[in-house]
Amino acid sequence: MTLADYIEIETTRDELIRACKQAADLIRTRVDYKYILVLLFLKRLSDEWKKEYNEALKTLLEKGLDRKEAEVLAKDKSFHRFTYPEKYLWEELRKNINELPVRLSEALKLLAEKNPELQGVVDRLDFLEFTRHRDNFDILVQLFELFSGLNLGRASDSILGDAYEWLIGYFAPQKAKEGEVFTPSEVVDLIVRIVDPQPMDSVYDPAAGYARMLIRAYDYVKQKYGEEEAKKLFLYGQEVNPTTYAIAKMNAIVHGIKDIKLEVGDTLKNPRFKEGETFRKFDIVIANPPWNQDGYGEEELKKAEFYDERFKYGFTPKQSADWAWIQHMLASAKRKVGVVIDNGCLFRGGKERQIRKAILERDLIECVILLPEKLFYNTGAPGAIIIFNKQKPENRKGKILFINASNEFEKHPEVRKLNRLGEQHIEKIVNAYNEFKDGDGFCRVVSLEEIRENDYNLNVTLYVFPQEEIEEIDVAKEWEELRAIEEEMREVELRIEEYLSELKY
Incomplete structure (x- = not known):
């Protein structure tokens, strides 16, 4: 599938939060949840770049440019919020899962080099170090596949923001x-x-x-x-x-x-x-x-x-x-x-x-x-x-x-x-x-x-202390209820006396 054939189906808030919950269940307390945040961020950048590419390509073709020329121009950084190395797009990373830790590390390093505002941000966590333990490699693959089912290119900022807030709050x-x-x-x-x-x-x-x-x-x-x-x-x-x-x-x-x-x-x-x-x-x-x-x-x-x-x-x-x-x-x-x-x-x-x-x-x-x-x-x-x-x-x-x-x-x-x-x-x-x-x-x-x-x-x-609510008491009503209780007690005492007198004989 070429970049131009990429079909954009918007991911909803519920779908994204559900995926975050599944991701949280996968890692539990075994590994740092910040790896989830980085993967989610990378998926967003990758999908957003593809969306921007398709929109630019469409615009250029409508202007009458030759398709091959338009495909080259649509990758120009003027059409994109971030410069994203095409060979590290999410679908490209997915082609060789066994090389995933190496490729992820390369992708994040290159993103930081090409985007000064991402230096010290996306390259902060080391996926190679993370996957030295085999169990962590399996977790990474599962997380990667889980997020592969999402399209975050058109998801609104508020939806992505809610997902980040949910993950930060959950952990x-x-x-x-x-x-x-x-x-x-x-x-x-x-x-x-x-x-x-x-x-x-x-x-x-x-x-x-x-x-x-x-x-x-x-x-x-x-x-x-x-x-x-x-x-x-x-x-x-x-x-x-x-x-x-x-x-x-x-x-x-x-x-x-x-x-x-x-x-x-x-x-x-x-x-x-x-x-x-x-x-x-x-x-x-x-x-x-x-x-x-x-x-x-x-x-x-x-x-x-x-x-x-x-x-x-x-x-x-x-x-x-x-x-x-x-x-x-x-x-x-x-x-x-x-x-x-x-x-x-x-x-x-x-x-x-x-x-x-x-x-x-x-x-x-x-x-x-x-x-x-x-x-x-x-x-x-x-x-x-x-x-x-x-x-x-x-x-x-x-x-x-x-x-x-x-x-x-x-x-x-x-x-x-x-x-x-x-x-x-x-x-x-x-x-x-x-x-x-x-x-x-x-x-x-x-x-x-x-x-x-x-x-x-x-x-x-x-200086200020909450006032205790004072319950209003109906004295007459309380007195009547007390008299009724006393009357019941007298009746019970009489019955007991009668029962005891019967036992004597």
């Missing part, structure tokens, strides 16, 4: 045990809706992970203002783990986001985004950094780039970098910061209290949200969201909104021990933030003066 419990940070989709959605990015904004995540917060910011603007406006967003992220960075880049591409800028490196030590002689500033900064990360005490932070500007409110204790992350985010923001963080950083003393006090006195904190327990894969502890605003409206100055969302959850439909935020819970929290007023044991506006009196303690339960 999150396993990866959490290995130390990876995974933010539940509902928490990502909540924080993005609160910070409310607009077209033309720059959005930065200094602990990007799989870039899910940045992708959600893009989708939020797309849903609210349209795709063309979403394309006007400027997205930036930094991730310390090179393999996680590679998945983040692929994740953004399959979501249809072309202009995201991602860098590899330790953000606290060396922020990669710079402007002139200093670090870059962004309209909005959002992140779920590693909680209670150790190893970033005063001695270490003083070695960091721009430390005097980024950590000007104080140095964190060696055992927890929570307020180091927060300070970096504040220093990097022009307008708003939204951070998901350990609840303990709201009230711990010592160096953290001093930093908290300095930031509070500058009136930078706008809202503190206590989340429910058991939302996160790697801890049952209730996290918190802190919203900082450098451009507080006049009516919010000198005040902080505390939201106690500890009861706003439903049981997770797939993970027995977990809870999750439902849509109604997210809406309730976002509405409370937007309205910025007291609300029946759920939220309360607190003055900076009251927080000073509490020694700069930001523990949400200190």
